[in-house]
Amino acid sequence: WLSLQDRCWTAERLARHGLPHELACALCDQEDETMQHLLAGCSFSRxxxxxxxxxxxxxxxxxxxxxxxxxxxxxxCALVRAATRKGLSSLIILIAWWIWKHRNSCTFDGDRPPVSHLCSTIKDEARLWAQAGAAAITNIIPER
Known part of the structure; x- marks a missing residue:
């Protein structure tokens, strides 16, 4: 929700408030870090x-x-069957959340795990959501 409202503390927002920040995206180091870039334009995120x-x-x-x-x-969501829309929405939220968490880990802890590590984490989390009863996400993720 905060990312859609441009309320996350990216480099762009820190700059608007006159706070110290690194300009480059913490994930790709190729472009300035904005929420749009981080979640949709960054080569790592893509x-x-x-x-x-x-x-x-x-x-x-x-x-x-x-x-x-x-x-x-x-x-x-409009492209998928009605039965899978909620699951796709859940997965989109999950991906965006983990990209943001990964960005924070890179920014604050100096971590640099590869794409494969983050993808594995997201898949494991989606499976945990399914096991916890999130039936909608169960409809779209494959069985092991």
Whole structure:
């Protein structure tokens, strides 16, 4: 929710408030860090989106740095059957949350785990959600 409201403390927001910050994205070090870049345009994040959406057999395109994330989310959900919309929405939220957590780990702890590590974490978390009773996500993730 905060990311869609541009309320997360990215480099762009820190700069607007006159606070110290690194300019470059903590994940790719290629562009300035904005919420849109971090969640949709970053090469690291795009690999994560690709791997997880492919794993879930989602027919949606990847978000891009030029597309509003909320608009992409809505159009992606419109492409899938009604029975899988809630599951896809849950997965999108899960991916965005873990990208943000990964960014924070890189920024504050100096971690640099590879895409494969983050994807494995997201898949494990999705399975845990399914085991905890999130039936909607169970509809879209593959069995082991």
């Amino acid at each position: 690999q994560v989106w690709h791997d997880i959406l492919a794993w879930a057999r989602s027919p949606t395109d990847l978000p891009t740095g030029d597309t509003d994330l909320l608009a992409w989310w809505a159009s992606s």
